[in-house]
Amino acid sequence: MTWTNVIVQGVLFGGFYALFACGLSLLFGVMRIINLAHGDIAVVAGYTAVFLVPHLHIAEVWGFIVVVPIFALVGYVLQRTVLQAALDRSPFTTLLVTFGLSVLIENLLLEIYTANGQSVNIGSLIGNSWQVNSTIYVSWFELVVLIVAVAVLGILQLYLSKTSTGRLIRAVSDDREAAQICGANYRHIFGIAAAIAVATVALAGISYGILTELTPTTGGSQVLLYAFEAVVIGGIGSLWGTLIGGILLGVAQQVGAHYNPAYQVLAGHVLFLAILALRPQGLFGKKEALT
Amino acid sequence: MSGEQVHGDEGIVVPGWGSVEFGRRLGLKAIGATALAGGVASLAKAAAAGAASKSNVIKIGYVTPKTGALADFAGPDSYVISLVKASGAFHKGMKIGGKTYKFEITVKDSQSNPSVASQVTTQLIQSTGVDIVVTSSAPETTIPVSAVCEQAGIPCVSTVCPWEAWWTGVNPSNSIGATGNAVGTSPTYCTMFFFGIPEFVGTFMPMWLKIQKRLNASNVYAAMFPNDADGNAFAAAWPPTLNAISGAEGHGQWVEVFGGAYTDGTTDYTSMIQTFKAGANGKPCDFYVNAPLPPDFNTFWKQANQQGFKPKLATVAKVMLFPTDVYALGSLSNNIATDAWWTPNSPYKSSLTGMTAEKFAARYQQVTKTQWVQSMGSTYSLFEIVIEALKKVKNPHDRKAVAHALREVNYVGMCGPLNFSAKTAPAKGIGIIKPVGIQWKPGSTKLVGGKKWPWSPYVVDNSLNPHIPLQASLEPTNP
Numbered sequence: 139m140t141w142t143n144v145i146v147q148g149v150l151f152g153g154f155y156a157l158f159a160c161g162l163s164l165l166f167g168v169m170r171i172i173n174l175a176h177g178d179i180a181v182v183a184g185y186t187a188v189f190l191v192p193h194l195h196i197a198e199v200w201g202f203i204v205v206v207p208i209f210a211l212v213g214y215v216l217q218r219t220v221l222q223a224a225l226d227r228s229p230f231t232t233l234l235v236t237f238g239l240s241v242l243i244e245n246l247l248l249e250i251y252t253a254n255g256q257s258v259n260i261g262s263l264i265g266n267s268w269q270v271n272s273t274i275y276v277s278w279f280e281l282v283v284l285i286v287a288v289a290v291l292g293i294l295q296l297y298l299s300k301t302s303t304g305r306l307i308r309a310v311s312d313d314r315e316a317a318q319i320c321g322a323n324y325r326h327i328f329g330i331a332a333a334i335a336v337a338t339v340a341l342a343g344i345s346y347g348i349l350t351e352l353t354p355t356t357g358g359s360q361v362l363l364y365a366f367e368a369v370v371i372g373g374i375g376s377l378w379g380t381l382i383g384g385i386l387l388g389v390a391q392q393v394g395a396h397y398n399p400a401y402q403v404l405a406g407h408v409l410f411l412a413i414l415a416l417r418p419q420g421l422f423g424k425k426e427a428l429t
Numbered sequence: 430m431s432g433e434q435v436h437g438d439e440g441i442v443v444p445g446w447g448s449v450e451f452g453r454r455l456g457l458k459a460i461g462a463t464a465l466a467g468g469v470a471s472l473a474k475a476a477a478a479g480a481a482s483k484s485n486v487i488k489i490g491y492v493t494p495k496t497g498a499l500a501d502f503a504g505p506d507s508y509v510i511s512l513v514k515a516s517g518a519f520h521k522g523m524k525i526g527g528k529t530y531k532f533e534i535t536v537k538d539s540q541s542n543p544s545v546a547s548q549v550t551t552q553l554i555q556s557t558g559v560d561i562v563v564t565s566s567a568p569e570t571t572i573p574v575s576a577v578c579e580q581a582g583i584p585c586v587s588t589v590c591p592w593e594a595w596w597t598g599v600n601p602s603n604s605i606g607a608t609g610n611a612v613g614t615s616p617t618y619c620t621m622f623f624f625g626i627p628e629f630v631g632t633f634m635p636m637w638l639k640i641q642k643r644l645n646a647s648n649v650y651a652a653m654f655p656n657d658a659d660g661n662a663f664a665a666a667w668p669p670t671l672n673a674i675s676g677a678e679g680h681g682q683w684v685e686v687f688g689g690a691y692t693d694g695t696t697d698y699t700s701m702i703q704t705f706k707a708g709a710n711g712k713p714c715d716f717y718v719n720a721p722l723p724p725d726f727n728t729f730w731k732q733a734n735q736q737g738f739k740p741k742l743a744t745v746a747k748v749m750l751f752p753t754d755v756y757a758l759g760s761l762s763n764n765i766a767t768d769a770w771w772t773p774n775s776p777y778k779s780s781l782t783g784m785t786a787e788k789f790a791a792r793y794q795q796v797t798k799t800q801w802v803q804s805m806g807s808t809y810s811l812f813e814i815v816i817e818a819l820k821k822v823k824n825p826h827d828r829k830a831v832a833h834a835l836r837e838v839n840y841v842g843m844c845g846p847l848n849f850s851a852k853t854a855p856a857k858g859i860g861i862i863k864p865v866g867i868q869w870k871p872g873s874t875k876l877v878g879g880k881k882w883p884w885s886p887y888v889v890d891n892s893l894n895p896h897i898p899l900q901a902s903l904e905p906t907n908p
Contacts, residue, residue: 140703147699154696253500253541255723257757265734265761273703277735349731350696351724351757353498360694388697395700399689400656402700 152388153284158342159368161335163380175239177357180343213336247354255351373423490553492564497541502566505805516781526823547573563811572598584832611856622860633744635892650716651705656690663720717743739907768864771806773877780842791878813842866890
């Protein structure tokens, strides 16, 4: 029964990592952009939920309805301006630019909102859970995040494979020149992909703000690493892989913590390193993605 | 996670017996930075040059974490300094040895970073030519500042740092003895006031006893100490000190359920919560104590609620000291207990102007439109202490005489009675203030200034300091 709980809690929390990793996976899979500002954008979304939503006279728990579209727009604009300009130069420039963006965001937040921790407050909802049996409690909030993660990744996968825009995104990602010859406006396509990616990041950032406290540097120091690990474990370019990667990371941490809380974070990193060593393309990744 | 974490240094940090290494590390860092900035010899020279000056200005340097993770502590700095500057001695000047001296206060930001703290202290000494340095807020600030001052021979007063950490940090050959006593020699130029582990026990244990009696609670407590300098120190010091004090007062022994040395920044605590829920000896963990980083407590407490771990009383150290943490946690903050080293309802007054604690806090809220925080009292007292020491010297530029006078300071001010050479003090030059237990509850217009905030701290236990009246009854965190 103890082990059941370890797995249940690991899977629940893994959904959270998967949600975080989704945007990163998409941006890299489609545009080959490693977005080092990923975690910081999530934190900005959390801050937006904390500071903007109370002015709108809606319950904070529904804040994502406002924040997520805003960030989709931010994603599109960001791609069409800063990221595209960097991408036109070289893939390495995007690394530098997103790193710069990360530093800029962290310091702006620090300047405007100080180093104080902020939490998205959803009131007593956060404490609600469903008691499965005497030892297993399932947090409603974590369950919702897991469901959202599965839904978001699933819908995205369907979107990319079934819709014409989705097919265009994949086409541009596979061979930009060929797609352009066929008449695809790749900049616009990239913009749409970035909009989706940043919208999911916003969703993850708000969840993170509900779960814990956000500070201006949370994004760079904590969030980004786990998101990367989930993407790498699952395999670059595979959205389902990202979901599995996130869940495996969550379970590995829980198993480590079961032996000793000191091993919780370590166990996740060990899994990540093991995957890197044994299957560098990730569990569901294609080998050619590495080249 | 990585060392860049902002909250990595936040809160008052409470190392105790096991904190020698931590202190040494900080001390060494400070020394390293000093050496970088031109060497110890030149510092001493600068100090000597200052001492020779016949200037009629007394320069005070104040090192404080205005930005970064510890910025909460420094919130009231500008307000406090504006009041200090308006007070008689600072405004009109002070007559010392037949000569009237004026004051200059230079504030430097430590950025919540030990290396920056020692660098700006060196700047204060070399460029500004300060006569006295005062500093506040956490070992990350006070230890490097004190270490630099001690080498340069500049009198220094610090506060808001457990004395055990300061003692071993300022002088690496100092240590903490088996009974929690100070072993070693007092610094020549540096003094400090605050409290230590026994006062934490003295604040938290009476609250546990009350709840234990009222609710017939167990003697088992959950302990959440992270795998960092403070957490390890607390993990080592808390159980023996608690049982020693409990035994000496004729109470029973307490049984600890240790959650494990988790990593700072952990985002899932369900495994630890299972351990706590299992309890010990067939009894549940009815009490909870910790020394975590604020975001980690935030996460833990929400998950404890979800997972059904509801200790009857939670007494936390290092977090929930300031309204920021409380508002971030929202309604789950209700009746969480912590310590307060200064409260507006204390019967104390400014030794500079006679302003009462109540008025001091009420005016702060009026001027800044923000809720009072407990660090304002300790910061104010730093400047009171400087004046108290200067009253006893003939030449304020005589470093040795000023340092000597600082170690003899014995007065009553904003933080209450303070005696740096008391027989009960851990060592000469360490003043002990007595904290009280507070609980966060919804605010009320009956509190300071008639201003109602969403959440306010209420004094619920004054076992250590009966001068401070109770404001509410101690309630279980989870009934």
